[in-house]
Each structure stands twice: as C-alpha cells, then as structure tokens.
Amino acid sequence: MFGNDPEYLMSEEEFRLLRDLVYNHCGMYFASEAKYLLEKRLSRRLAFHNLVSYKDYYHLLKYDLRKDQELSDLMDVLTTNETYFFREAFQLKAFTDEIIPEIMEEKGKRGDRTLRIWSAGCSTGEEPYTIAMLLLEMRRLDGWRLEVIGTDISQRVLQHARKGVYSKSSFRATENYYLDRYFHEHDGNFKISDKVRELVTISQLNLFDHNRLALLGRMDIIFCRNVIIYFDQPAKKKVIETFYQALYPGRFLLLGHSESLMNVTTLFTLRHLKNDMVYQKPWPVEGGAL
Numbered sequence: 208m209f210g211n212d213p214e215y216l217m218s219e220e221e222f223r224l225l226r227d228l229v230y231n232h233c234g235m236y237f238a239s240e241a242k243y244l245l246e247k248r249l250s251r252r253l254a255f256h257n258l259v260s261y262k263d264y265y266h267l268l269k270y271d272l273r274k275d276q277e278l279s280d281l282m283d284v285l286t287t288n289e290t291y292f293f294r295e296a297f298q299l300k301a302f303t304d305e306i307i308p309e310i311m312e313e314k315g316k317r318g319d320r321t322l323r324i325w326s327a328g329c330s331t332g333e334e335p336y337t338i339a340m341l342l343l344e345m346r347r348l349d350g351w352r353l354e355v356i357g358t359d360i361s362q363r364v365l366q367h368a369r370k371g372v373y374s375k376s377s378f379r380a381t382e383n384y385y386l387d388r389y390f391h392e393h394d395g396n397f398k399i400s401d402k403v404r405e406l407v408t409i410s411q412l413n414l415f416d417h418n419r420l421a422l423l424g425r426m427d428i429i430f431c432r433n434v435i436i437y438f439d440q441p442a443k444k445k446v447i448e449t450f451y452q453a454l455y456p457g458r459f460l461l462l463g464h465s466e467s468l469m470n471v472t473t474l475f476t477l478r479h480l481k482n483d484m485v486y487q488k489p490w491p492v493e494g495g496a497l
C-alpha cells in the first residue's frame with residue numbers, strides 16, 4: 208500500500224451496493240466522485256471485522272445477526288458532526304425575540320402552556336443545550352412546561368451529548384455569561400449544569416425511520432440545521448414532509464443558513480422576520496381541512 212491509499216480497494220459494483228444501502232438507510236448520498244470517501248471511511252470497519260473485501264462487508268450489513276449494531280457503528284464513521292454552542296446567532300435571536308413570543312401569545316390565549324422543541328440532527332448536544340439555556344433566560348416562560356428533544360442517528364455523538372462535557376472548541380461563539388451561569392469545570396473541560404439537562408431529552412433517531420418518528424408527537428419548533436445538506440433532493444423532500452407532519456399548524460422550521468427549501472417543496476411559507484428568514488407551516492385555510 209502506498210501513501211494514504213485505503214488498505215482495501217472498492218470495485219464499482221461494491222460501491223453501488225454500499226452507496227445504495229447507505230442511502231436507503233439514512234438519506235446520505237455518495238456521488239461517484241465521493242467513492243474514495245466511502246472507501247476510506249468503510250475501510251476502518253473492514254479492518255475492525257477482519258474482512259478482506261467490501262463485498263464481505265456488504266453481506267455483514269445485509270444478512271449478519273450483527274447487522275443492526277453494525278449499521279449503527281457505520282453511521283458513526285459516515286456522519287459529519289461539526290457543531291458548537293450558540294451557532295447562527297441571528298437565527299437564535301429570531302427564535303427568542305420573535306418566534307417564541309408569537310407562539311406564547313397564540314397558545315396563551317387558549318390556556319395552553321406547553322412548548323415542544325425538536326433539535327433534529329443534534330450531534331454532540333450543543334444545539335439542544337443552547338435552546339434550553341435560551342429558554343431558561345426567558346422569565347416570561349416561568350410556569351410553562353418546556354421540552355427540548357435532541358435526536359441524532361449516531362450513537363457516538365449521543366453518548367457525548369448525554370455526558371454533557373465540552374472542550375474549548377464548542378465555545379467559540381459563547382458569551383462568558385452563559386459559561387459562568389450554566390457550566391462548571393470538569394477535568395479541564397466544562398460540564399453543562401443539571402438545570403439545563405433537565406429540559407433536554409437525548410435519543411437516537413434516524414430521520415428516515417417512520418415508525419419511530421411517529422412516536423415523537425407534535426412540535427412547536429423544529430431545528431434541523433446543517434443536516435439536510437448531506438441528502439439528495441428526494442431524501443430532502445421526504446425529511447421535510449416528515450417535519451411538516453410533526454409540526455402544529457402555524458409553527459416553525461429552522462434550517463441552517465446554507466440550506467433552503469427552494470426546489471425541494473412548497474409545503475412551507477418563507478417568513479421574513481426582523482432578525483432572520485424562517486419557514487412556517489401555513490395555518491389551515493378557514494373552512495378547509497386541517
């Protein structure tokens with residue numbers, strides 16, 4: 208083997224089989240140009256199982272008794288998990304200053320004092336914990352039942368999220384105020400405080416697993432930032448339709464700043480708020496079906 212070459216070579220047929228298997232499982236699409244990427248990342252799994260070819264690995268994923276566990280481990284090596292606290296500040300300002308007050312007003316009128324927020328593709332937890340800290344800062348939410356649900360497909364990142372211990376790189380956009388108030392030092396790193404963790408539930412969920420998605424229940428706000436960039440158009444469409452079903456009418460979908468629903472679906476309305484542009488599930492037309 209030379210230089211950085213993977214230790215195993217993937218044939219075109221093996222590439223197609225594995226690419227389709229990965230795509231059907233999680234929506235991540237590896238185009239032909241990205242064959243080397245799939246080859247490189249999967250080579251670690253072949254080495255781990257002492258397999259000699261990608262075909263053998265494909266058979267393990269398809270037919271072996273260990274296939275569910277292996278699919279989960281495979282997700283750990285394929286996903287990109289970059290994240291940090293307080294990412295995309297003006298969207299968060301729209302969340303606290305415009306979206307939450309609007310929902311509170313509407314729900315308050317009906318005597319409903321619950322808020323359910325989903326961080327879909329939460330990686331190591333910085334996003335749901337950021338949401339929880341922002342909610343804790345809003346005194347007007349005192350007395351409301353708040354629920355932040357963080358989900359991801361990768362068990363490895365979820366373990367990190369559950370531990371809640373973070374190093375400096377997670378705090379590149381965090382004001383000291385939040386560090387002082389919601390973290391304590393832990394072996395040279397920082398651990399999130401219990402009052403933040405109490406608002407957050409962390410669980411594994413594949414955005415393409417419809418049976419499990421149905422158990423989540425209805426949401427007021429869905430954050431799905433920097434996740435659908437890895438999907439092709441049909442996969443994006445499927446996931447966005449899932450979010451549409453999960454949201455109450457009139458509620459909000461917050462995507463990453465490089466992501467849009469243009470050419471994906473017209474299900475959502477683009478709302479121009481003072482601080483940011485966000486997607487909103489339309490209210491039902493009067494007299495129309497819900």
Ligand SMILES: C[S@@+](CC[C@H](N)C(=O)[O-])C[C@H]1O[C@@H](n2cnc3c(N)ncnc32)[C@H](O)[C@@H]1O
Pocket residue numbers: 232233234235286287288289290291294327328329330331334358359360361364412413414415431432433434437463
């Ligand atoms: C780049 S991180 C984004 C983290 C966070 N939302 C943010 O914007 O900072 C993308 C996350 O999406 C997750 N992901 C990718 N495909 C997924 C799927 N099919 N179901 C659930 N999570 C998925 C990855 O495991 C990864 O942790």
